[in-house]
Amino acid sequence: MRARITLAALAATTLLALTGCVANSPDAAAGTVTVNSSADACAVSTDTATAGATSFSVTNSGTQVTEFYLLASDRLRIMGEVENVGPGITRTLVVQLPAGDYFTACKPGMVGDGVGTAAFTVSPDAAAGADATGDADLTAQVDTANRNYASYVRDQIAQLVAGTDAFAAAYRAGDDDTARSLYASTRAHWERVETVAESFGDLDPKLDLREADLEEGQDWTGWHAIEKDLWRATAESGFTAYTAAERDRLAGLLVSDTATLNDNVQNLSFTLAQQTNGAIGLLDEVASGKVTGEEEFWSHTDLWDFQANVDGAAVLYAGVRDLLIGPDPQLADTLDAEFAALQELLDAQRVGDGFTLYTDLEPAEIRALADQVNALAEPLNRLTATLVL
């Protein structure tokens, strides 16, 4: 576990009409429109552009925080926006625009109807091919993807609750063999939705803190505190097994904190940006903690977590894949292939119901996994820019 801000920071990112999607490789030089958002005006350097990628370089010359909007012809649908631009700051909006009539507007102070609403016309690009598809269907698809992911998260956490109860009961009863056998498979439910689970700032350290992450004097609870006790043969010399009372306390907290987590996910909903960034976040977790063998310091069950993170990322990708086919079929092909290649490497390490222990992997095998994580993560991280503004 390491603090993440992806979900929180991007929570304000709204899904925009999909006709406004950024193309895979916007031609940045194609056209930069400068926008000067002052206290009472919204000066746009030109009111025309050619269909395709257009960059709006928005400078806030006023004294209040401002926003810039590119609106559809109905003046309601948002085709592109830049929010939270501090005074003196310049931020760029890159947006893929089909030919049509639009409006530009600024909103200094972030309240009211905005100032300087002006027409902005995009003419057809003679060289370009098909125009954007209708967006009513796409909006429905996005809603479905969002709802599906929310139920996936609830389902995984429900399974985590059930697994944790069984694990905690075995640990409490001193049945170490059973507890060890349930450890990695139960944690997989956490790891599949890790970016969501760890977004609850106070619960994550209680449940998933590693020993190295402890502050001096901090109470260590959660999975890894128990992991060390269960695999105490691999702990440092001088480590003493926990007392029955300590076991009881840790098991109780694990169960109750997981129950709280379950309560917290019941009413979650997701935006498209949160989903695409969640997939990125899960691969980052693999790259920084699992492929290095740092996550499961004593049990060495890192590949279970690895697989679960990849499972979660694959679910997120599958949920938005249909949305990707339109704007960037090539990216979809690439991601299909890279996910499959990573899965193949993981499958090669399957042993029974589980995987090779991290400490039993050959350096070349670890290297191959790390290289494939990079091969997948680079294109995966283009998802947000492709699907969401």
Place this chain on the structure above:
Amino acid sequence: MTRAATPAPQATPGHGLSRRALLGLAGAGAAGLGLGIVGDRVVLAQGASGSPGAASAAGYPFYGAHQAGIVTPAQDRLHFAAFDVAADLTRADLIELLQDWTAAAAAMTAGRDVGAYGAVDGPYDAPPEDTGEAQGLPPAGLTITFGFGPGLFSTTNGADRFGLAARRPAELTALPHFPGDMLEAGRSDGDLCIQACADDPQVAVHAIRNLSRIAFGRAALRWSQLGFGRTSSTSTSQATARNLFGFKDGTANIKAEEPAAVADQVWVGAGDGPAWLVGGSYLVARRIRMTIETWDRTLLREQETVIGRTKGAGAPLSGGTEFTEPDFAVVGRGDTPLIDAAAHVRLAHPAQNAGARLLRRGYNFVDGNDELGRLNAGLFFISFQRSPEQFTRVQLNLAKNDALNEYIRHVGSALFAVPPGCGSGSFVGAALFA
């Protein structure tokens, strides 16, 4: 096993020859030249506000009230070394080592070779005193700064090897464990340290190489670190440099032009602790590995949110330009702060740390790559402060809350007491042994 007799040394000059004087004049057969001559070097006043590049051809004086290399405008290159003293070293040996180091450092910072004969003017049948790779190079703004680790005062099992235990400042103990620390013993701690900074990497390496050589048998390298790009400016005359995350770093650093802040936050004052350290400072070194591969595929939005500044101009997200003071109260849509609650710039700010500031003097490093094919890259963080507690306060806040922790890992750590400067004829740390 016969060896040619080493010729008896002739008259022992007090100082080595200036490299440039040597090259330029020795061949001209100017007899009696060079003893104590600094050639034509311009020696800048420490903390001078000239353009940093001006120091390249010149040097900073080694002797002075404070050691150079702290408020000196940060040079472009670093070679940092930590040493463990030999098990059988005596107090007299230690003093002698510091005297030898002082003499060599004074020579090298003035652009001279080490020793009486330097690199090429010694006996033909003896190894040269100076290793020679800096011949023909200017001083390049070289500063050499020495520090004493906790182990010099008493070993981990309490042995007082040099009769210094009673003179150990109370604050000179191991830094606490911070959340997320993954420290490697081979990159941490040390009895002695030397920070060599210069605008030419070869000049900095030459300094550490020769000082290590002088120490053989008395102190041995424990770990060392090369740095290739300063990540802090310590003078308002310097442009703010960028770290390997691509962001400007050290915008709000303590600058030499802020004498009140330097006096208040950097130099140990009378009454702070033992008198021998007054006018000195504490040096914290942290090797911070950056997982730059993960960072590089992070959205620009998140990168700026994590840091709390724009990536281009370096302005705080609350608005303004690079040197505008961040306004943590400014909120955007949904009343969320423009500078995130976990943003690095917020958590490192003195306002969040009871006023604590640090004089940072860090460097970028890339030490090849790791076994997973990732660049072994990061920031070699160095800070000087009046008390280690300033660093601890800030770092505890960062280690617990900083969004940047997702992309960094502290793998090395060390704390040293940096004695004040010394006058010509004395040696670094003399007051400790008085």
